[in-house]
Amino acid sequence: MLSFIPGSVPDDLGxxxxxxxxxxxxxxxxxHDATxxxxxxxxGGFEVVCHNDWAPTNTVFQADEPSAMIDFDTARPGERLWDAGYSAFTWLDLGNDDYSxxxxxxxxxxxxxxxxxxxCTVARLAVYALARQTALAASTRARGKSEIADWAAGCxxxxxxxxxxxxLPTGYS
Known part of the structure; x- marks a missing residue:
């Protein structure tokens, strides 16, 4: 169902x-649970439907609280942690060296x-965030979006x- 949700949507990560x-x-x-x-x-043997772009920029905020998800054009069946890893990457701005x-x-x-x-442990979330950052770098580079690809690769x-x-000090290979 398509409807208007009042609130504000950020322009960028932060x-x-x-x-x-x-x-x-x-x-x-x-x-995820609803899907x-x-x-x-x-x-299809999947866990859930993944939003695949659950970021602050696809969130309606009301009273400074995330209250609704928007922009489902990349939604597909998949794995919870695949989606959660990307979301953690964007919500935490993971890879931004402004944070220790x-x-x-x-x-x-x-x-x-x-x-x-x-x-959904910290270690598994981190590994999936890294996988999503790497996948974003590769997919955007393949589409000729070098600025986003370079940013994602740096992250x-x-x-x-x-x-x-x-x-995971012994490696994650």
Whole structure:
């Protein structure tokens, strides 16, 4: 159903409070849970429908709180953590060196707890965020969008060196 949702939508990524991150993760979890019985999910052997672009820029905020998801043009059946990894990447601005590794690990924990699913651990979320950053870099480069590709690749490098290596010091290959 198409309808208007009053509120504001950010133009770009930025800093979001712990409460906003928790609410965003909970909205994603609610969306995922609502899709588990859809025929395309069940018959395809998938977990959920993934939004695939759940970012602040696809969020309606009301009273400074994330209140609705918008822009479902990339939605497809898939895996919860594939979607949660991308969402954590965008909501935390993961890869932005304005935030320390310790702070981003702490914020990953806030997101994981907000999502509230036992399989959504900080380490798994970080690995999936890195996979999504790498996939975004590759797909945008293939489409000739070098500026976005370079940004995503830089975020992936930062995440690999500062987050994933700390959480999984023996490697993640």
């Amino acid at each position: 800093y979001y409070t712990d409460a906003q991150i928790r609410m965003a993760a909970a909205l994603l979890r609610g969306f 588990t019985t859809m025929p395309s999910v069940r018959e 590794a310790d702070e981003q690990i702490r914020r990953l924990d806030v997101f994981a707890h907000g999502y509230g699913w036992p399989e 992936a490098d930062w995440t690999a060196l500062n987050i994933v290596e700390r959480l």
